[in-house]
Amino acid sequence: MTEPNAETPCRLYLITPPRFEPRAFADTLKAALDAGDVASLQLRLKGENDTPPADDDIRRATEALMPLAHARDVAFIINDRPDLAAELGADGVHVGQTDTSYTEARKIVGADRIVGVTCHASRHLAMEAGEAGADYVAFGAFYETDTKTPISRAEPEILTWWSETFVVPCVAIGGITVQNAAVLVRAGADFLAVSSGVWAHAEGPAAAMRAFDRILAEESKFR
Secondary structure, eight states, X not given: OOOOOTTSOOEEEEEOOXXXXXXXXXXXXXXXXTTSOOSEEEEOOOOGGGOOOOHHHXXXXXXXXXXHHHHTTOEEEEESOHHHHHHHTOSEEEEOTTSSOHHHHHHHHOTTSEEEEEEETOHHHHHHHHHHTXXXXXXXXXXXXXXXXXXXXXXXXXXXXXXXXXXXXXXXXXXXXXXXXXXXXXXXXXXXEESHHHHTOTTOHHHHHHHHHHHHHHHGGGO
């Protein structure tokens, strides 16, 4: 993920479905990545009943998907597990407020990898993460989502405040679809984190990617 500036359009931060068979999903992912611009792909798996995934499931999924991302210059980020991100050579890790701390995650993955931090709807948490050295802060959820139960509900104004005050990129997350993305781009999001908005799109993931491409390019002009 490269740091955006005023001339750089908002880009897509794609998140995998919570459950999939890696080899079968690889073809779906390839079609999606080839249909539109993606800055990064986050592997976010869940076990049965929303339990943490098995380490070997993360390893198998990374083995299948990371080469596809890297072949298309897409950063590959693992959710919650800095240890596996370091072990598997991922580009970075995303940590939540109840996961490994930013400081510990940075120690584990090193200075050259991406560490992003969930900040919910908290300006305080975001400032703490940015000051500590996070590569991006993630705000949300902005909309209802079936991917996870939101801890907080964020308003687009927090993206505007952040983008006007800080240089650390911000990611908008939570229930984002082609129908509701535009306001978040205009508000100042540097990246839109999208999962079911692509994978569950009525016309398929590739069609969703093409639609997001159009929206991000057009709405970024008005920021």
